[in-house]
Amino acid sequence: MISKTITLTGHNYIGTTPSAKGSTTFQTFNPQTNSNNPTVFHEASSEEINRAVALASSAFEQFKTIDGARKAAFLRAIAEEIMNLGDDLIDTYCSETGLPEGRAKGERGRTVFQLQSFADLVAEGAWVEATIDTAIPDRTPAPKPDLRRMNVPIGPVVVFGASNFPLAYSTAGGDTAAALAAGCPVIVKSHPMHAGTGELVASAISKAAQRTEMPEGVFSNLNSSGIEVGQQLVQHAQVKAVGFTGSIKGGRALLDLAAKRPEPIPVFAEMGSINPVILLPDALKTRGIELAKTYANSITLGTGQFCTNPGLLLAIEDPSLDAFINTLASELLEIAPSCMLHPNIKKAYDTNKERLTSQSEVTVIAEYTESLQTNYAGQVISKVTGSQFIANPTLHHEVFGPSSLIVVCKDKQELESVVANLEGQLTGTILGNNLEINEYNYLLSLLSNKVGRIIFNGVPTGVEVCPSMVHGGPYPSSTDARFSAVGTSSIKRWVRPFSYQNWPNELLPIELKNENSLGILRLVNNVLTNDHI
Ligand code: NAP
Numbered sequence: 001m002i003s004k005t006i007t008l009t010g011h012n013y014i015g016t017t018p019s020a021k022g023s024t025t026f027q028t029f030n031p032q033t034n035s036n037n038p039t040v041f042h043e044a045s046s047e048e049i050n051r052a053v054a055l056a057s058s059a060f061e062q063f064k065t066i067d068g069a070r071k072a073a074f075l076r077a078i079a080e081e082i083m084n085l086g087d088d089l090i091d092t093y094c095s096e097t098g099l100p101e102g103r104a105k106g107e108r109g110r111t112v113f114q115l116q117s118f119a120d121l122v123a124e125g126a127w128v129e130a131t132i133d134t135a136i137p138d139r140t141p142a143p144k145p146d147l148r149r150m151n152v153p154i155g156p157v158v159v160f161g162a163s164n165f166p167l168a169y170s171t172a173g174g175d176t177a178a179a180l181a182a183g184c185p186v187i188v189k190s191h192p193m194h195a196g197t198g199e200l201v202a203s204a205i206s207k208a209a210q211r212t213e214m215p216e217g218v219f220s221n222l223n224s225s226g227i228e229v230g231q232q233l234v235q236h237a238q239v240k241a242v243g244f245t246g247s248i249k250g251g252r253a254l255l256d257l258a259a260k261r262p263e264p265i266p267v268f269a270e271m272g273s274i275n276p277v278i279l280l281p282d283a284l285k286t287r288g289i290e291l292a293k294t295y296a297n298s299i300t301l302g303t304g305q306f307c308t309n310p311g312l313l314l315a316i317e318d319p320s321l322d323a324f325i326n327t328l329a330s331e332l333l334e335i336a337p338s339c340m341l342h343p344n345i346k347k348a349y350d351t352n353k354e355r356l357t358s359q360s361e362v363t364v365i366a367e368y369t370e371s372l373q374t375n376y377a378g379q380v381i382s383k384v385t386g387s388q389f390i391a392n393p394t395l396h397h398e399v400f401g402p403s404s405l406i407v408v409c410k411d412k413q414e415l416e417s418v419v420a421n422l423e424g425q426l427t428g429t430i431l432g433n434n435l436e437i438n439e440y441n442y443l444l445s446l447l448s449n450k451v452g453r454i455i456f457n458g459v460p461t462g463v464e465v466c467p468s469m470v471h472g473g474p475y476p477s478s479t480d481a482r483f484s485a486v487g488t489s490s491i492k493r494w495v496r497p498f499s500y501q502n503w504p505n506e507l508l509p510i511e512l513k514n515e516n517s518l519g520i521l522r523l524v525n526n527v528l529t530n531d532h533i
Contacts, residue, residue: 006088006200010041013202013221014048015055016210021045026225028195031098031339031346031375041195044222049232055217056156056185057238062215064153064183067510068518071181072123074212078172078180079115081204081211082108089200093166096194098339098375103302107167114174114465118181121488126520127151130511134525134533135502145502148512151495153183154266155240158233160254161191161198162245163341164305170194171201171221174465174486175243175268180218182494187220187239189230193342195223227253234258234267241494244269245307245485248398248476255479268493269479270472272398273426274311274405275460276419278447280432280440281318283457288324291431295404296331298459300379303338304402305345308427308460311398313406314386316415325406328381329366337368337376340401346375349401353380356399361388365406377401386414390421412443419446424474424481427453427460450474452481 010025011018020042027036044052082089093104121127128150135146157179161170168174171188179186190198202221209218222229227250234242234257242258244251244267251269258267283291298310315321340346357364361384368378379402386409389395395405409415428451430437430444437444448454452473463471463486471486472478478485483493505514514533516522521530 006085006203008039008092008196008199010039010195010223011199012042012044012048012223013206013219014052015217015220016206019048021048024225026192026195028096028193029342030095031342034374037095037196039196041223041225043224043226044229046232049222049229049236052187052217052220052222053156053233053236053238056187056220059185059215059217060153060155063185063218066183066214068122068125070212071183072119074208074214075115075119075122075177075180077208077212078205079112081207082112082172082201085200085204089197092196092200093194096197097166097341099302099341104167107165110465111167111172114168115172115177117465117488118177118491121491122181124520125511125518126522127488127491128511130520130522132512132522132524132533147499147501148503148508149497149499150509150511151182151492152498154494154496155184156187156238157184157241157243157494158187158189158239160189160230160242160244160246161194163191163193163345164302164307165245166191166194166197167201169245171198172205174490175245178488178490179243179494182491184241184494185218187222187233189233190221190223192223192225198223230254231257235261237261237263239265241265242267242269243485243493246271248272251479252476266493267479268483268485270307270426270485271476271478272400273307273473273477274396274398275308275425275427275429276312276314276422276447277310277429277431277460278415278419278443279313279315279321279324280430280436281316281320282433282436283431284315284318284320284324286433288320289327292324292327293331294459296328296335298461299332299381299404300335300338300402301461303340303377304379305341305400306461308463309402310429310460311404313404314415314418315406315408316412317408317410321408325365325383332366332379332381333368335379337372337378339373339375340377343375345400346377349377349399349403352397352399353401353403355394356397356403356405357382359392359394361385361392362395362405379403381406383408386410386418389418396423412440416443416446419443419450422450424477425451426471426473426477427451427455429455429458429460431457452477452484
């Protein structure tokens, strides 16, 4: 590892130029020491926002024509420059999040892997989904034209950094990597809780852009301490799409803002989720104790600050469920509480936890309350019946943090009703034995209508980065259930299909030319083939 000491400046990156014209300043906060970090960050001014968007818009004209090999080199250079930041990046990450070094390094590894995966994807080239229908000049009654279709980049994209993934879903995270891979310039609205981590990663992207001779403005990083910078960006006429990870309230506000523009644009928002877990009776009887231990860990992992945290456990009443709940309670209280990302996140956790547990029908089963350090969260599990859950919408809201609600149903029909009454979710999990699953086909069908990913005998926390992953789901877990925010398929959010009709071969893009010199898989006259025409 290259270790050096980089001084944070608190500047924005407008293209590759550091800039600090705004008069609003802010600092990030170390929740472990309960004190401000020293760097003073400058919020981007309106003029800086306009400049970043204008640069992105002019960069787009060149960037969209850059071939897959050069885009891949750019993405790989970003990964290298992130690693070159060495311990400075890890130290800054930890000081701005309260998360441990191991998590910082793990997330850096995931970020680099995502960049490399998109580099491989665009270097290979078939992701454009080239589709060719050759002409039939003698077709009657009218000749058939030659039509050739492929995915093309949509234009400049605004990416909102996520509070709980300062690396993997922020400055050079999945949304940015996918948009750059597609050929879209990116303007990041940095998350104010980890602006220093964002600045370091932005400096790495800036170096990589210069090293690989990308057009100026292909990437900008804008600081903000409030919602105005994001609002201005989403309303900017030259911005063509938005990627967001955060709360339902924030995502929905941006979706509405984008829809009200003279030219509405897509907002791909990944938002809150309570990730129902269904415990089937046989599994509870044979493996209840083991499952309770596993779930105590999943509920508290990362202080519960994962969008895939298991916030809801559903089961049918039975003595084996009581044994599961007792073990879950004792295991949960054995786990040492950990630090939340920021006092505001801790405050929101306390408020939402209180709102849930103060509902008259809710029984608290176990809550860690002993000598909590400042900004540390006490884990809690509570219980309601199926009918109570259905009747009270407050119980359906996400409590972002280490909290889980157990819903005890009187029978299979009530369990089905509970699932039918859920909002859209990122994930659903079934804990069951193979033989009993067949008795629950209707329940599985109801659950699959509600979720983007269904897990068998596992935990929802832990999102694999691979092409078959779906991280998204019906509203309100995301604003568009047709797309994933994780994995290489997420590139599809940043493209639009485009057709050439009767275009001369020499003027077509390389992916659509007769010779298929890239050797990519294409759909030619309804046959998938690598052949030339
Ligand atoms: P947040 O409050 O929604 O903030 C996210 C970002 O959006 C911040 O930069 C915030 O700006 C901005 N923002 C919020 N409301 C806005 C508005 N009305 N207009 C313009 N910008 C706005 O979320 P958070 O507290 O950082 O994150 C926690 C939430 O994220 C949880 O609900 C969690 O489930 C969700 N999450 C979802 C996923 C997923 O993949 N589905 C992953 C991780 C987290 P300011 O901070 O400057 O106000």
